Amino acid sequence: MTYKRKKLIKKLIMHFCLIIFTAVMLYPLIWMASSSLKESSQVFVDAHHLIPEAWNFSNYADGWAGFGGITFATFFKNSFIITTLATIGSVVFSAVVAYGFSRINFRGKKFWFIVMMLTMMLPFEMVMIPQYIMFSWFQWIDTYLPLIAPSFFGVPFFIFLMMQFIRTIPRELDQAARIDGCNTISIFFRIIVPLIVPAMMTATIFSFYWRWDDFMAPLIYLQTPEKYPLSLALKLFSDPNSVTNWGGLFAMTTLSLLPIVVIFFIFQRYIVDGISTSGLKG
Structure with a gap:
């Protein structure tokens, strides 16, 4: 067997395995999208068939109608408000804190850095009640402040990620900027920020995913249905005291994934660049 034939066989095997793994990973999403087009009574009876016998597009209209006069347009709007503001706060202020830890000397710097890193090890269940x-x-219950305000103090994982970028940027650039008359703030915005854009984009993507899918925090702090994000609104479809509208549930769940899918395909290259590249390329 020639070398080219061996190489071809290896490639075919590798692609075959990748296709199988991809099919296994995508099957739940395909099943969900298929179930959104079935009658609610047939979702689990005909669960093994991905192609519906009768295409029921009315599930999307029924699901979008929402509950108690509150349509899913309101829930989408609430999710975008929470996610956008929390993402902006977490990315911007994580960059500021990372710059402080990387470039500014202050008393207790190592101690506070260790404290920040230790907070990454605390599970949410431990800090939930406090x-x-x-x-x-603060009288913040049933408002968006508990979901948004903490992000404006930075996120430890994002801070650590951006610090690794900033540490790879030569300090000579800072010194040259100071010679040109820049102060600490100017150096941050003119030198550091442009060079850590990949890390900031990576943090933006992760923050958007986490906030968009968050269920526990809104469940704890929000009490008014008009303020619910999508994660809580989808739970309203399930009613143990009556018949669950499975078709509407899967229809709205499918729609709720569209923003995540769009953002992933548009910015997926930043995920790799943000983790694998350094802050300064030669």
Whole structure:
């Protein structure tokens, strides 16, 4: 067997395995999209068939109608408000904190860095009750503030990610900028920020995913249905005391994934660049 034939066979095997793995990973999404076009009574009876016997597009209209006069347009709007503001806060202020830890010397710098890193190891269940009590003191319950305000103090994972970029940027650039009359703030905006754009874009993508899919925090802090994001609104379809509208549930779940899919395909290259590249390319 020639070398070219061996290489061809290896490629065919590799592509075959990738296709199988891709099919396994995508099957739940395909099943969900298919179920959104079936009658609610047939979703689980005919679960093994991906192609519906009768295409029921009315599930999307019924699901979009929402509950109690609140359409899913309101829930989409709420999710975009929470996700957008929280993402902006987490990315911008994580960059500021990362710059401070990387470039500015201050008393207790190492101690506060260790404290910040330790917060990454705390599970949400451990801080859930203390945070609720604190936000209750602030009278923030049933508002978006508990979901948005903490992001404006930075996210430890994003801070650490951006610090790795900033540390690869030569300090000679800072010194040259100071000779030209730049202060600390000017150096950050004119030198550092343009060079850490890949890291900031990566943080933006991850933050958007996490906030868009967040269920526990809105469940704890929000009480008024008009303020619910999509994650809580989808739960309203399931009613143990009556018949669940499975068709509408899967229809709205399919629509709720569209923003994530669009953002992934548009910015997927930034995920790789943000993690694998350094802050300064030679």
